[in-house]
Amino acid sequence: MTDSINRMAAMTARYYYLLRSSWLRLLELVYWPAMQMLVWGFLYTYLYDSKSSMASTGGMLLGAVLLWDVLFRGQLGFSFTFLEEIWSRNLANLMMSPLQPAELAASLMLMSLIRLLIGTIPVTLLVFVLFGFNIYALGFGLIAFFINLVITGWAIGLVVSGMIIRQGLGAESLAYSIMILVLPLCCVYYPVWVLPLWLQPAAWSLTPTYVFEGMRAILIDGMLRTDLMVECFALNLVYLTVAFTAFMLLLRSARHKGVLLTMGE
Template sequence: MLYSRTGAGIPEYRSISPARTFAMIQRYTYLLRSSWPRVLELIYWPTVQMLMWGFLQLYLNEQSGFIAGAGSVFIGSVLLWDILFRGQLGFSISFLEEMWARNIGNLMMTPLRPAEFIAALMGMSVIRLAIGLVPVTAMAYAFFSFNLWSLGLVLVAFFANLILTSWAIGIAVSGLVLRQGLGAETLAWSLTFLLLPLTCVYYPVAVLPEWLQTIAWMLPPTYVFEGMRAVLIDGVFRADLMIWALGLNAVLITGASVLFVALFNASRSAGSLLALGE
């Protein structure tokens, strides 16, 4: 038997199927392919940000020498920030599309398990991120001679930690929207921006007041952006920062997953999966 039935008459599946996860990724991929505006949006905003900050950096370099030696810190910050923001948005948008279509209840009546659903959303966030990131990094090289891919294995460490943080935020937000309804969907668009000043994307942690530095060091992306500046300015890879970020991400992913399961079970017990709305 693949599953047993709970007292509520809802099947509880005991095994996780990669095939079901892949089927969900295929579903979202077909949806993305069928709409060129969706694909264009994935490239449009990262391009605008990269060009804006890139030209600003060129202007500052011409006007003064206060950032001499800083290399392409602004452009690197923009591209790494997009990994965090677009990774979370790619996760949340796929989830919200099911909410907008009022299809969550239908999915949960299939053999699909919540863990498989989350895994599919993770996979889709990487696909959506790649669609936007690859052409934008090519333009960064063409316009500003900044090659993000030249970082090699360092980029892998940066990417892994940022995408894990984005997934943790996406999982937590999805759980809240699942329990509270579409009235909470604003969190999917705005919550990550709360991290923008706290994770020191464009400036070092030392700029913050001492009490705020403590909060900043509790957030995994802070270690990534500090590590990026160490690489681009000092030419040093801080492995210790990446290890700290990985440990904090493990805590965040675990906590977000527990929260999602708790909110999912609460929503199922309340019978609200089929009546999700504002």
């Protein structure tokens, strides 16, 4: 167990060194979410000031964008950290070391969380200062939303990383594009009832749907839907287990295919 923790600490140190090596990388973590929030923040201000019927939806829009970014950046942080190993042709070094796949996955999760906190905390403060929108007013709900979205991001990141191991850099674009695939069904900006009836079960099979419905419940009704959060968490545990199994199977397949040694070329 101690050996395992030491190896994960070594991997965390490796990613910390990488972040530390370039202020541009650190800036990039904040840059994209900040630019996005500026655009949506100004829209929020416009809707609020216009006193139109849309004014009340401004806050929901901003909250949804912030939480979507948690999911998107969580997955991206996981997948990009893994891609660093491919880009630097270091994966075989790691695979030949005593590092276990589960330890690699745990290190990527931790690093994804660190990257996410670096990227989102300054942006939430920026939104509060510039537009007066306080995401922390969601209280305990925010913690539940954050945990659930981060776990979903990890599960998707695990599958994306497995696909990259199996298919090589040809699957790299999945890291950028896969979240768009689930965006329409996650009901980020609209409630689930807007979807056709036959599509609603598909929406409820996705964990982010529970989070965004939960967020609307707080902002509209002032009510924390703990039932949704518990269901979401249980579903997330299933997805994370399935994703890790997929990661291991894809890794095994890559070993059969013989692509690990030349990965990144």
